[in-house]
Amino acid sequence: MPRRASLTLGDRRESLLAQLRQAQDEVTGLRQEEEYLLLQIRQAREQVRYYEGLLALLRRDWGKTPALKALVRKLD
Numbered sequence: 001m002p003r004r005a006s007l008t009l010g011d012r013r014e015s016l017l018a019q020l021r022q023a024q025d026e027v028t029g030l031r032q033e034e035e036y037l038l039l040q041i042r043q044a045r046e047q048v049r050y051y052e053g054l055l056a057l058l059r060r061d062w063g064k065t066p067a068l069k070a071l072v073r074k075l076d
Contacts, residue, residue, distance in 0.1 A: 007015070055068070
């Protein structure tokens with residue numbers, strides 16, 4: 001029977017440390033991506049609020065609540 005090459009304790013430790021560093025780097029990258037996505041969501045919500053405010057102003061200024069398609073046609 002051929003004997004399997006076994007890793008020494010030091011080799012296993014180094015391998016595990018390398019995997020730990022790789023996992024930590026991945027976690028750091030994912031946290032940065034999460035922060036970026038949260039910023040994108042916050043900006044998108046601000047834009048929605050802004051355009052909803054504009055829509056409310058248009059409806060108020062025109063004295064009625066027309067459908068969105070009608071508002072867009074009037075702006076063209």
